[in-house]
Amino acid sequence: MRIGYKASAEQFGPRDLLRFAVLAEEKGFDSVFVSDHFQPWRHTGGHAPFSFAWLGAVGAATSRIVMGTSVTTPTFRHHPSTVAQCFATLGDMFPDRVVLGIGTGESLNEVPPTGMEWPEPKERLARLREAVALIRRLWSEERVSFEGQYYKTENATIYDRPAHMVPIFIAGAGPLIAKFAGRAADGFICTSGKATELYRDTLLPNVAVGLEAAGRPSDAIERMIEMKVSFDIDLARAREDTRFWGALALSPEEKMSVEDPVEMERLADALPLERVTSRWIVSADADEVVEAVRPYVELGFRHLVFHAPGFDQPRFIESFADAVVPKLRRAFG
Template sequence: MLRLGYKASAEQFGPVELLDFACLAEKAGFDSVFVSDHFQPWKHHDGHAPFSLAWLGALGARTSRITIGTSVMTPTFRYHPAVVAQAFATLGVMFPGRIVLGIGTGESLNEVPSTGMAWPDFKERFARLREAVTLIRRLWTEERLTFEGQFYRTQSATIYDRPATPVPIYVAAAGALIAKYAGRVGDGLICTSGKARELYTETLLPKVAEGLSEAESKRPDYARMIEIKVSFDADRDRALQDTRHWAVLALTPEEKVSVENPDEMERLAAGLSAERAASRWIVSNDPDEHVERISYYVDLGFEHLVFHAPGPDQERFIRLYSEQILPRLRRRFGGSGENTTGA
């Protein structure tokens, strides 16, 4: 069954305003809300970086139905994995069946400024992630855990408040190695739209399937989640110009991998053309065309779509999507979202 989510852009909006948007998304019929976890945003001017764990607690308290989680958190540098395990166990107790821990290997922009560390290579970041997941899951299921890993240690540790069923862990992947790991160990995959078809059809989804085949237990409810970058408006020029707010996404990994300063990230993004800024977005003012282009990702095999809109008027986006896009997608692919406001 298709699930349709809303991406809460914590880099673009302050925590109170963002919370109102996320609550409106539930009322408008979205099935989930996933929030960014950043210590610093991708730009200095008008940027934001609220603490995702505090924000998720507030969102859970103000909503009743939607699935909520991080997309994505790095449980290896700013946060000790044991702290992440405790935080998500608490959220799981407070909002049972609604919490997802979405994780990734991290970005220097988030981890270096708050720790002063030297940013390690991918091999170490991936090794830390694997060890962190092992520790988190053991803390959710064992008592008095003494853990001696390469990077993390605990001494007779116990998490006293935890849900009966452990919180699902979705793993963000952009390449073959982590995609296979996501299938073998995770409860779901997270990736993003706007990349070459071959990445999805020849690397990410096949490697997830390969990992699933090697997993210790079968998971028929495994989630294949993709954040789809959409700019939809009755005025197509407005939809196009809105993508300028997120031009940073058009930067290549090589252009931004070691950038640790929001001012520098903002400078790099500002130098991109309007065409390149919009290159990773589905830009449209025609709802049928818009749905057709989104359907491309469903046809690839993704069944949990989280929509990221770039414009400043998020309330307008949520209402337009509720009226014109979500119903079309559900008629075409199925789904059971609720619309309690008629938005």
């Protein structure tokens, strides 16, 4: 069992996030993951530091934690060759401590900085498949001439590569990308707070199908989940803390084509608090949190990355590490 901390790049600036990551290591968390947003979920009070640069600072300021993106998109504003170069450098500097977490992207992040027309899911997944193939070739071969449908390289070389390839974790919420993760990834990422049937009947079975199709054993892939938990001794405060993250409670249909944080913020703020809290485990009781987490562990998730919605992150890190983490480790190993 690994227990991680989610650095909320949409909510805090890079200096604060660095301070939180250092504290998380001091308090015994195993990993720190950060999202890679060009624009946050909301305009007012939002942040969007560049995760690649931030990870270098975290690596230099810590000594033990595993760190990575959850997630970045190596297909539009980031070319896969640049992503490969960046994570080769991070992997060389911080051996066995770096994870490249990737996904197919969101229009909120990719359209504003590029002016592109947002493609359909089929193309986004095809681009991701091609990007993974190119990244791995750049990490393993000396000179790479790649002729894909979407990306091309000519005699490309990454000169500073790690001794071992950086693990690639693939994030997704649908059957096709879960199957692709099973075939090609070192880890699978999803988020909590959705219907149990999604994990039990769709995502994890399709990861297993992908593993079998590729002739890989079940334990060839790490199953990671971002756990949305608002934990505080003051239950009213724990509920109220979730308001900043109202966009998470919007349905895919409600937010699919929204490319402006101002509009995303308007949609999120219109939601009642009851709907906002529905995406979170909200509790003032450590044992209650353990029992709420239990179904995810029983489904097979063994890397739990905890995302807290409040603005006092040191309060969460310290109280969660002291009150909840020991109970999680006793319950699940």
